Amino acid sequence: EKDEKYAKRVTAKEIFNGEYSGKKYIPKKGKWVGRNDEYFIIPNISEERILKMKPVNREKYDSDLKIPMKSFAKFMGVYLSEGACDKNDDGTRVFIYQRKKDTVNEIAEMLDEFGLKYSTETRISTEDKKETTVFLICDMRLCSYLQQFGLCYDKYVPFELKQQNI
Numbered sequence: 597e598k599d600e601k602y603a604k605r606v607t608a609k610e611i612f613n614g615e616y617s618g619k620k621y622i623p624k625k626g627k628w629v630g631r632n633d634e635y636f637i638i639p640n641i642s643e644e645r646i647l648k649m650k651p652v653n654r655e656k657y658d659s660d661l662k663i664p665m666k667s668f669a670k671f672m673g674v675y676l677s678e679g680a681c682d683k684n685d686d687g688t689r690v691f692i693y694q695r696k697k698d699t700v701n702e703i704a705e706m707l708d709e710f711g712l713k714y715s716t717e718t719r720i721s722t723e724d725k726k727e728t729t730v731f732l733i734c735d736m737r738l739c740s741y742l743q744q745f746g747l748c749y750d751k752y753v754p755f756e757l758k759q760q761n762i
Contacts, residue, residue: 635665675745678693689732
């Protein structure tokens with residue numbers, strides 16, 4: 597290209613140290629190569645943990661949790677900003693908290709796409725008397741997976757999700 601003929605290549609270190617004072621720009625020549633996974637797979641629970649469960653729950657947790665990728669991406673966005681889960685190893689509960697009425701409907705639609713059963717509950721704050729809708733999903737596989745993302749300000753977007761072409 598015409599601009600490349602006149603551009604001088606310098607390192608970031610040279611620019612940072614003030615060793616280069618010319619025009620600075622970063623050419624946009626990269627081509628994103630991401631993944632197009634149709635589903636996100638959360639592994640089943642270990643056999644050791646399954647054997648400790650009631651027989652009625654064993655079949656549910658013996659298989660992987662297969663979630664459509666777009667639904668999982670939406671869920672993770674909501675979970676990372678508004679969610680929490682049980683912190684103990686045997687935890688099964690995943691919570692999503694929301695005060696905005698219009699967003700409550702969007703979350704319900706997203707959870708319907710997600711494919712797991714959930715329940716809702718409305719709580720009223722004793723401090724400011726505002727309503728909060730709490731979505732509760734009970735699934736040990738999902739809860740175990742989400743525990744790795746930490747609490748509040750430590751949460752992060754998983755690498756596998758960043759690689760998707762969504």
